[in-house]
Amino acid sequence: MDNKFYITTPIYYVNGSPHLGHAYTTVVADVLARAHKLRGKEVFLSVGTDEHGLKIQQKAQEAGKGPQEFADEIAGQFKELWDKLGIEYNSFVRTTSPRHVKAVQDALQILFDQGAIYKGTYKGLYCVGCEQFLHEKDLVEGKCPDHGLEPEVVEEESYLLKMTDKQAELIKKIESRKFHILPERYEKEILSFLRSQKLEDVSISRKNVAWGIPLPFDEKHTTYVWVDAFLNYLTTLGWGASTGSGQVLEMWPADVQLIGKDILRVHATIWPILLMYLGMELPKKLVVHGHILSGGKKMSKTLGNVILVDELLEKFGVDGTRYLLLSAGTFGEDVDMTMERLVEKYNADLANGLGNLVSRVVKLNESLKVEIGGSEAGQSGLDKLTVNYSPDSFLAEIWQKVGQANKKIEEERLWELTKENKTKAKDVLKEILWFLSQTAALLTPVMPETAKKISEILRTNKAEILFPRVK
Ligand code: MSP
Numbered sequence: 001m002d003n004k005f006y007i008t009t010p011i012y013y014v015n016g017s018p019h020l021g022h023a024y025t026t027v028v029a030d031v032l033a034r035a036h037k038l039r040g041k042e043v044f045l046s047v048g049t050d051e052h053g054l055k056i057q058q059k060a061q062e063a064g065k066g067p068q069e070f071a072d073e074i075a076g077q078f079k080e081l082w083d084k085l086g087i088e089y090n091s092f093v094r095t096t097s098p099r100h101v102k103a104v105q106d107a108l109q110i111l112f113d114q115g116a117i118y119k120g121t122y123k124g125l126y127c128v129g130c131e132q133f134l135h136e137k138d139l140v141e142g143k144c145p146d147h148g149l150e151p152e153v154v155e156e157e158s159y160l161l162k163m164t165d166k167q168a169e170l171i172k173k174i175e176s177r178k179f180h181i182l183p184e185r186y187e188k189e190i191l192s193f194l195r196s197q198k199l200e201d202v203s204i205s206r207k208n209v210a211w212g213i214p215l216p217f218d219e220k221h222t223t224y225v226w227v228d229a230f231l232n233y234l235t236t237l238g239w240g241a242s243t244g245s246g247q248v249l250e251m252w253p254a255d256v257q258l259i260g261k262d263i264l265r266v267h268a269t270i271w272p273i274l275l276m277y278l279g280m281e282l283p284k285k286l287v288v289h290g291h292i293l294s295g296g297k298k299m300s301k302t303l304g305n306v307i308l309v310d311e312l313l314e315k316f317g318v319d320g321t322r323y324l325l326l327s328a329g330t331f332g333e334d335v336d337m338t339m340e341r342l343v344e345k346y347n348a349d350l351a352n353g354l355g356n357l358v359s360r361v362v363k364l365n366e367s368l369k370v371e372i373g374g375s376e377a378g379q380s381g382l383d384k385l386t387v388n389y390s391p392d393s394f395l396a397e398i399w400q401k402v403g404q405a406n407k408k409i410e411e412e413r414l415w416e417l418t419k420e421n422k423t424k425a426k427d428v429l430k431e432i433l434w435f436l437s438q439t440a441a442l443l444t445p446v447m448p449e450t451a452k453k454i455s456e457i458l459r460t461n462k463a464e465i466l467f468p469r470v471k
Pocket of ligand 1: 012024050260261290
């Protein structure tokens with residue numbers, strides 16, 4: 001299908017409630033999905049939760065609950081938050097759903113039958129936070145730098161996935177950008193990693209983790225998170241052995257897979273190699289973002305420095321929150337958030353910027369009565385979103401013009417001009433009205449409700465406070 005756009009978010013662990021980092025990825029995905037819809041594409045946005053593994057098993061135990069009950073509760077919280085944030089997803093995958101479990105077993109059997117998976121032993125340093133084996137050189141003062149935890153030394157029988165056989169092919173796909181990693185610095189990072197060393201085979205099963213999917217060819221083992229988790233991107237489309245490993249699902253390959261930089265390495269190695277063994281095309285783009293930091297550190301449930309999304313929603317509303325998330329920093333880089341800075345930005349850009357412009361224009365037009373027609377988002381206006389993946393510069397460009405429009409009203413002394421030279425005043429206002437109607441159209445993917453309200457206000461010329469100032 002030519003006219004399709006399949007976009008995925010990572011599936012989030014259910015070891016704790018959703019936080020701002022998760023909301024960031026998901027809002028960006030929703031904005032990209034909506035922008036492609038505006039461009040007439042048939043869009044499929046997939047989200048979900050990653051529910052197996054040691055970490056979740058442990059958290060459930062601490063909470064005095066069974067793992068499924070615990071997972072149900074947290075998955076519910078994610079769904080609720082996505083509804084509050086206005087995420088228009090098409091599918092919510094849960095890795096404990098019978099359909100997913102069955103499809104993962106199908107995939108494992110296919111891999112096993114062709115010798116891509118073999119039985120061995122694995123000795124390594126296991127970080128429960130990452131649900132991954134780490135190397136000595138990854139550690140900082142003996143601890144995982146992402147989770148601040150000392151990994152556990154594990155030596156056990158394990159099934160491993162052969163990696164090196166596919167390494168050369170993988171490098172070629174990345175170089176040719178058939179599998180395009182962006183922003184560019186992440187592509188460089190992965191290429192230099194892949195060129196400098198032979199990939200080690202990856203452990204894909206654990207023997208003593210009950211909360212997982214049993215291997216169909218050895219029930220004593222369960223897959224550990226990554227193989228189970230990656231396959232969600234396929235199972236959500238209905239993939240399974242009955243659809244045939246090589247069969248091209250209508251929406252596959254994914255057009256964009258959005259991920260945080262912490263899970264880039266696995267998404268750029270294990271995942272494409274799994275797909276190659278399954279005879280499936282690789283995703284077209286892996287779009288990588290930085291982390292939202294709080295107090296200079298990655299926000300994470302394990303670290304306990306989480307900012308509550310509900311607080312933002314209460315203060316800034318849905319569209320205000322969406323705007324602030326997208327504009328708080330350069331896409332791809334880390335963004336350090338503080339409540340003070342968010343309040344400042346909200347007041348400057350939304351209350352005093354766009355909100356003020358709209359209400360001034362309405363007042364002026366009470367006497368000038370300029371008529372404007374509706375407006376569609378210009379095709380090229382959305383390029384920064386749909387082609388360049390830089391939501392922050394997309395918004396910065398619009399807000400620069402909002403600033404200019406506010407300035408123009410002052411420079412032209414439009415209040416007085418209305419009385420002195422009505423024709424000229426009308427021309428100036430007409431230009432600003434046209435800009436606002438364009439802006440409303442362009443903002444639709446980012447701030448759907450605000451966009452609607454602005455169009456309505458321009459049509460009826462009835463004022464409404466879009467963004468009340470906050471303290
Ligand atoms: N379950 C795995 C992903 C499997 S995908 C096949 C996982 N889950 S996670 O809940 O720990 O994090 C998933 C994603 O959440 C990260 O890659 C990132 O996209 C997002 N974030 C988590 N914390 C974040 C921040 N503090 N800031 C921005 N995004 C971060 O990894």
